[in-house]
Amino acid sequence: MTAAPLGGSTPLVDAHAHFYPPFAGRADWADVNAARFRAGERVGISYHVASVLGSYGFTSPTYFPSPHDCTRGNDYMLDVCAAEPRRTRMYVTVNPNHTAHALAEVTRCVARGAIGVKLLASRRADDALLDPICELAAEHHLPVLHHIWQHRRREWPNQEISDGLDLGRLAARHPRTTFVLAHLGGGGDWAHTLAAVKDIPNIVPDLSGSGVDRGMLDAALIELGADRLLWACDLTIETGLAKLRALEVIGMPKAQLEAIRWRNAVRLFPPGAFPGLSA
Amino acid sequence: MSEDRHVLDVNTLIGTYPFRYVPHPDPDVLVRVMEREGIARAWVGHLPTAFHRDPVPGNAQLLAALAPHRAVLDPVPTVRPDWPRWERTLRDSVDAGAPAVRAYPTHWGMGPHDPDMQRLALASGDAGVSLLLTVRFEDLRQRHGLDVAGDLTAAAIRTLARAGEQVRLVVTAAGRELVEEVHWSLTPEEQGRVLWDISWIWGPPEDHLAKLFTTIGSERFCFGTHWPLRLTQAPRANLDLLPPELLDSRLGDPRWPLPPDPKNNEHE
Numbered sequence: 136m137t138a139a140p141l142g143g144s145t146p147l148v149d150a151h152a153h154f155y156p157p158f159a160g161r162a163d164w165a166d167v168n169a170a171r172f173r174a175g176e177r178v179g180i181s182y183h184v185a186s187v188l189g190s191y192g193f194t195s196p197t198y199f200p201s202p203h204d205c206t207r208g209n210d211y212m213l214d215v216c217a218a219e220p221r222r223t224r225m226y227v228t229v230n231p232n233h234t235a236h237a238l239a240e241v242t243r244c245v246a247r248g249a250i251g252v253k254l255l256a257s258r259r260a261d262d263a264l265l266d267p268i269c270e271l272a273a274e275h276h277l278p279v280l281h282h283i284w285q286h287r288r289r290e291w292p293n294q295e296i297s298d299g300l301d302l303g304r305l306a307a308r309h310p311r312t313t314f315v316l317a318h319l320g321g322g323g324d325w326a327h328t329l330a331a332v333k334d335i336p337n338i339v340p341d342l343s344g345s346g347v348d349r350g351m352l353d354a355a356l357i358e359l360g361a362d363r364l365l366w367a368c369d370l371t372i373e374t375g376l377a378k379l380r381a382l383e384v385i386g387m388p389k390a391q392l393e394a395i396r397w398r399n400a401v402r403l404f405p406p407g408a409f410p411g412l413s414a
Numbered sequence: 415m416s417e418d419r420h421v422l423d424v425n426t427l428i429g430t431y432p433f434r435y436v437p438h439p440d441p442d443v444l445v446r447v448m449e450r451e452g453i454a455r456a457w458v459g460h461l462p463t464a465f466h467r468d469p470v471p472g473n474a475q476l477l478a479a480l481a482p483h484r485a486v487l488d489p490v491p492t493v494r495p496d497w498p499r500w501e502r503t504l505r506d507s508v509d510a511g512a513p514a515v516r517a518y519p520t521h522w523g524m525g526p527h528d529p530d531m532q533r534l535a536l537a538s539g540d541a542g543v544s545l546l547l548t549v550r551f552e553d554l555r556q557r558h559g560l561d562v563a564g565d566l567t568a569a570a571i572r573t574l575a576r577a578g579e580q581v582r583l584v585v586t587a588a589g590r591e592l593v594e595e596v597h598w599s600l601t602p603e604e605q606g607r608v609l610w611d612i613s614w615i616w617g618p619p620e621d622h623l624a625k626l627f628t629t630i631g632s633e634r635f636c637f638g639t640h641w642p643l644r645l646t647q648a649p650r651a652n653l654d655l656l657p658p659e660l661l662d663s664r665l666g667d668p669r670w671p672l673p674p675d676p677k678n679n680e681h682e
Contacts, residue, residue: 141654167619174618174655284555322555326434345616346553347645350437373617376651384450 140179142379148400151343151367152185156211160193174372186226186253187212198255198294202236226253231264250408256282256294260301273311276405280315285323299331306338313403318369320344325351329358343369361391421454424668425586425611425638427461433558439642441483459490459516469494492516495534514544526569532577539580549587568595575604586611590622611638617652632663
């Protein structure tokens with residue numbers, strides 16, 4: 136007999152997930168992918184909305200993937216979706232420094248089922264080079280999941296500065312595009328982010344990240360409301376489960392919990408992206 | 415998953431945190447959270463004391479605040495071994511029924527080979543209490559500009575583990591890399607002196623906790639939440655999501671060494 140899902144029996148969309156390809160330079164890539172599915176089944180994740188970040192640093196940097204690695208990674212993600220159509224959906228990963236390639240890659244992968252765009256801070260989030268990608272995303276009703284380091288105002292190696300203020304400027308230029316602000320719990324000061332995006336309605340943070348600061352969920356609900364939050368895990372599914380359990384004990388109305396669990400995702404991603412789920 | 419792994423939470427604190435608002439860091443709230451989460455007992459430190467020069471007043475506040483809750487909350491006072499009369503503070507802590515004492519060498523500017531810290535580790539072991547170390551309170555990427563202490567290093571931990579056979583360390587808020595660096599830099603006998611809480615170790619899909627249980631052994635780990643700074647639900651979720659073959663793993667018992675004379679330990 137299958138055990139009841141630890142995260143509850145109602146639908147659950149992980150809006151920020153990753154899979155590893157064989158060319159990621161780590162011998163355990165298949166084990167990590169299998170572990171995501173194992174834990175996902177145990178938690179009760181209906182859909183993993185995932186991306187592959189090029190070669191994850193093996194042949195080009197994770198946050199600055201080469202066009203070739205973007206294409207290889209996207210091809211692998213397409214393969215995952217083809218092999219696991221019941222439980223996976225895809226963000227197409229692009230590097231905005233290579234505009235023509237990025238636009239072509241979005242078009243190619245959307246035609247094959249991608250439902251969102253993944254940007255990695257290969258360029259600062261408010262850079263004009265992101266504009267054509269965001270316009271194309273709006274045309275296809277694709278949310279743009281943008282990697283964010285909460286409250287990062289100075290340079291660190293391996294990725295460009297991009298925080299809530301930067302993404303806010305981009306989102307203000309593209310009011311028709313939905314921006315998923317990556318991993319509110321993924322490092323940095325989430326309180327800064329909440330203040331930075333509070334008045335920008337087309338920014339929707341996901342709750343993923345290894346960070347499980349007490350007070351973060353409460354503050355996010357107060358500042359943004361349940362309709363602007365997406366449940367997600369990124370690299371740590373156990374913190375996703377912990378956040379689900381914490382949301383339940385906050386005592387929020389069932390409708391708000393369902394909004395965070397899956398209804399917001401159904402509303403923000405292209406129509407029909409999640410068969411069996413309708414808002 | 416066996417429930418006995420969750421009986422004792424070694425990593426809780428009360429009191430405010432200087433660098434961000436933390437909701438309700440009070441002992442009565444902690445007790446309610448423990449009841450809700452099925453945690454029978456907790457070791458409790460005093461969060462503000464980590465940032466004080468003299469830990470004695472904070473220890474007094476801790477003992478007073480926990481007095482109504484001693485049936486389920488054990489005090490873990492702070493002992494600063496470069497402060498005058500620290501031996502008395504240690505003795506008072508033991509007399510108060512503390513199962514462990516806390517120390518924050520990075521906050522006190524002590525390097526990894528600081529002789530005072532080694533003296534504290536030895537004296538704590540002689541007194542029959544563990545020395546509880548905190549690798550970090552917050553993620554490095556979110557720290558306040560004035561919070562410059564840095565994470566506790568593997569060098570500091572292994573130096574203390576090597577200090578003597580009576581040493582018992584409980585290390586909280588460590589990640590996989592730190593655990594592995596320390597564990598494999600120690601002899602088997604020295605490894606047995608260190609217990610790690612699981613509050614900051616990643617679960618699936620990277621499965622750091624599962625890998626550590628497999629390579630180092632689950633008995634080298636204990637349950638810890640890092641309350642009130644982190645969600646109480648996190649370590650339990652991590653245990654719940656272990657691979658099926660590890661779900662029955664047993665955690666180590668942080669209560670070692672047992673008090674020398676239980677009859678003299680009133681709160682037991």
